[in-house]
Amino acid sequence: MALYVILFAIFGAFPIFFSFVLSFHQWNAITPPQWVGLDNYVRLFQDRLFWLAMWNTIFIGVIAHIPILGGAMVLAFIINSAAVRFKHFYRSAYFLPVVTSPVAVSLIFSTLYGVRFGLINWVLVTLGLPPIDWWGGNGEWIKPAIIILFIWRWLGWNMIIYLAGLQGINPELYEVAAIDGANLRQIFFKITLPLMQPIILFTLVLSTVGAMTIFDEPYLLVGTTGGTNNAGLTITMYLYDRGFRFAHLGYASAMAYVVSAVIVFVSVLNIRFFGRSRTEA
Amino acid sequence: MIPSETTQLIETARRDVRRRSRAKRWKLLASEIVFNGILMVGAFLSAFPFYWMFILATQSTNQIFSWPPQFTPGDNLVANYQNMLTIIPFWRNFANSVFVGVTHTALALLFCSMGGYAFAMYRFPGRDWLFAVLLATMMIPWIAGIVPWFILISKWLQWINRFEALIIPGAASAFGIFWMRQYIQESVPSELLDAARIDGCHEFTIFFRIVAPLLAPAFAALGIMIFINNWNAFLGPLLVMQDKSMYTLPVALSLLRQDPRRGFDAGVLMLGTAMATLPMLIVFLIATRRFMAGLTLGALKG
Structure with a gap:
């Protein structure tokens, strides 16, 4: 137990606190750190690339999670309905992407996204559509590429969680509602969603952390700088770039703290908004 | 004798029903078809990239860059394998990952089971305070401390290129201990422990002989999650x-993509x-079931 506390203190708690201290210093890891007060934060807020990375990260996170969470809920509702057989098969099939590493997924998709010989462009051309220049142009296809990959990887995971939640709902509730003449839509919005509220909250909080710290996928798809016009530069990539390639450690720490503040803020907002009215059954 | 009007009414009602x-x-059949259709398409989309991965793995660059693409296995598997081994020591990397x-x-x-056990079963000074700190750090993503984490490992501990760097940090995770505490509180009766104590068991014996076997399902679920991550x-x-x-x-895989000498060979x-x-x-x-339980851990208690 004591060993646990020591380990946790060293690798869990210490970096978080020391990071805070560092964010007020200028440090390149060789000469001693220099106190610069709020300077890092001031520079950060004037840094165009920081804002761009922040925008990219939020854009990718929000746009990807609408279909992820919405689709997961609809699919879970469908699989849970009596009309579907082979439930076990579907559950496994949708869960497959979760088991693979983000690196493997990114590499597989990088071949699917091939501009001249990629499978997706072949499908588009066969259908008579123009092929997509995924990485070129003004970089306008970079974010969609990352978003598609993200949806593919995470939809199944959220679906399984929602499904488990749906299966925990007492079927008598549905029967009573059906007898009272409620239609499918009313059942979904008036019974299912309110009862699923705590589980939706759980997925929202985890999704926020996942989306704000996205690194592996864009890093492997478009490289350290985020590709054309930095369209794929996320905040964690920028942090990695400043902190570990240029050794601006204080600056990177300040950035880490701003990101964490955003995550905590959004999570608290989620909890306030979705955890507010608990409907007990 | 029932009047004919009534029989007729009953007859209509029956027909109606x-x-x-x-x-x-x-309607049920239609929804069955539509639902299964949607699910089939989704299952196909989610499994197809894996099929494609295996197909490309057997093809040469020429086959991969053919138009239209070939959907059947190629004949370049052995050559791809040999090429790969010239770029990365695959089996060494594989062994590293397993180890x-x-x-x-x-x-x-x-650590998580012992820590969780201590939080669940013992009262010790500062326990609640410590637990609060633990919960607070769960809210903060690990990336918040990534810079000091790296300094700690590279400069102070000198763990660059050493396995310790990947094995030891994170072994005392806040989430793991929190989850274990919940599990132990629900599934380990404290009367059992009292009985063992009266019989004169040492605390460590109690933990390893009595508590640990009760935690087998928790070990499986949490273990899968930790291992996959x-x-x-x-x-x-x-x-x-x-x-x-x-x-x-x-x-190592990311190196296959970025090998500067050869560009990259998709096969x-x-x-x-x-x-x-x-x-x-x-x-x-x-x-499958154990995996899903492990990877969605915390969902239904959170």
Whole structure:
């Protein structure tokens, strides 16, 4: 137990606190750190690339999670309905992407996204559509590429969680509602969603952390700088770039703290908004 | 004798019910078709990239760059394999990943179960305060402390290119201990422990002989989650491993894409990816339920 506390203190708690201290210093890891007060934060807020990375990260996170969470809920509702057989098969099939590493997924998709010989462009051309220049142009296809990959990887995971939640709902509730003449839509919005509220909250909080710290996928798809016009530069990539390639450690720490503040803020907002009215059954 | 009017009424009502139930059956069938259709398309989309990965792994560059694409296996598997081994020491990286994953998971399970047990069953000074700190750090993503974490490992501990860097940090995770505490509180009766104490058992004996066996399902679920996260981790190993022979699989794979000398060969890349992914896929298909339970841990108690 004591060993646990020591380990946790060293690798869990210490970096978080020391990071805070560092964010007020200028440090390149060789000469001693220099106190610069709020300077890092001031520079950060004037840094165009920081804002761009922040925008990219939020854009990718929000746009990807609408279909992820919405689709997961609809699919879970469908699989849970009596009309579907082979439930076990579907559950496994949708869960497959979760088991693979983000690196493997990114590499597989990088071949699917091939501009001249990629499978997706072949499908588009066969259908008579123009092929997509995924990485070129003004970089306008970079974010969609990352978003598609993200949806593919995470939809199944959220679906399984929602499904488990749906299966925990007492079927008598549905029967009573059906007898009272409620239609499918009313059942979904008036019974299912309110009862699923705590589980939706759980997925929202985890999704926020996942989306704000996205690194592996864009890093492997478009490289350290985020590709054309930095369209794929996320905040964690920028942090990695400043902190570990240029050794601006204080600056990177300040950035880490701003990101964490955003995550905590959004999570608290989620909890306030979705955890507010608990409907007990 | 029932008047004919009434019989007629009953007859109409029956027909009505029959028609309605027929309509209902049609409706059910229609929704069955639509639902299954949607699900089939989704299942196809989610499984197809894996098929494609295996297909490309067997093709030569010429076959991959043919138009239209070939959907059947090619004949270049052996050459791809040999090419891959000239870029990365695949089996060494594979062994690294297995070793790091297994030791890290074992250590983490030990720490999390003992820590969770202490929080659940003992009263000690500062317990509640400590637990509050633990909960607070769960809210903060690990990336918040990534800079000091790296300094700690590289400068102070000198763990660059050493397995310790991937095994020890994170073994005392806040989430693991929190989850274990909840599990122990619910599933281990404290009367059992009192009885054992009266019989004169040492605290360690109690933990390993009585508590640990009760935790088997928790070990399985949490263990799978920790192992997969460790197996898939990229940024951490990327930072601390700077020698090819020390890379774990994800970092080694990223090298296949970025080899400056040859550009990248999609066949070789997909072969490496397939070989790194296959073991996980097989274990998943064998133990699907356990995997899902492990990877969605916390969802239904959160």
